[in-house]
Amino acid sequence: MPEKEGGLKRELSFEELKREMPIGQSCTVRLTREGAQNLFSSIQDINEEGILIALPTDERGIPVLIRNGEVIEVSLIAGLGRIGFLTKVDRPIKEPLPMLKLHPPTNIFKVELRKYYRVPVHLPFRAFVATEVFDSDMNSRWIKNFALPPEEAKVTGTVLDISGGGIYAVTKKDLEKGDVLLVELSVSGEFELRDVAARVVRKTMANPERKLLGYGMEFINIDEKDREKVIRYVFKRQRELRGLLA
Numbered sequence: 001m002p003e004k005e006g007g008l009k010r011e012l013s014f015e016e017l018k019r020e021m022p023i024g025q026s027c028t029v030r031l032t033r034e035g036a037q038n039l040f041s042s043i044q045d046i047n048e049e050g051i052l053i054a055l056p057t058d059e060r061g062i063p064v065l066i067r068n069g070e071v072i073e074v075s076l077i078a079g080l081g082r083i084g085f086l087t088k089v090d091r092p093i094k095e096p097l098p099m100l101k102l103h104p105p106t107n108i109f110k111v112e113l114r115k116y117y118r119v120p121v122h123l124p125f126r127a128f129v130a131t132e133v134f135d136s137d138m139n140s141r142w143i144k145n146f147a148l149p150p151e152e153a154k155v156t157g158t159v160l161d162i163s164g165g166g167i168y169a170v171t172k173k174d175l176e177k178g179d180v181l182l183v184e185l186s187v188s189g190e191f192e193l194r195d196v197a198a199r200v201v202r203k204t205m206a207n208p209e210r211k212l213l214g215y216g217m218e219f220i221n222i223d224e225k226d227r228e229k230v231i232r233y234v235f236k237r238q239r240e241l242r243g244l245l246a
Contacts, residue, residue, distance in 0.1 A: 130182045
């Protein structure tokens, strides 16, 4: 079955899978024969007759044909967990786009993650010191702190690890635990975070010689769709790192 993750694992029925599996979600496809590589696809439809996925491609984006009757493993991110299952290829479909029809799967499971998993990265980021404001109904939101001079409010640095829950970043800016920043961070083709509020929860001296301070920050108002994009990127990055170590 797909690679194991830490967390609470439970079996799903096909009816539960139909409710929980997002249409359009990216997924990983792997043939069960020895030495098979990971392929990449997306969920196109699911009904009583089975599942439609886009024609899988390899890491170069080249389509890969899979024989009828071939057993495959499919895994994908759904909410804060990973769904995986075994199924057989039924047949290829050419219209309205190249797809594979899969038989209704067996051995379906979902791993509910107990925490957000972090992966090492090296990503430039910028942010602005934020302040909390309230509307007439006492609903709060975070905005740039215009009371500070622009150069004092601006923060630039490098993100060294990331998860669905936050980031660890280094910068020369001196911040305090409890400070909130509006973070801008992106990875082309993966996710783009703009004005996501992140609270400093940990402060360290990362590199005294370069006067770099390290900050652990937790996201406090990230849109769940953006969070899921980050989580998908984290899992993809995990696979890349495992490939480098293999």
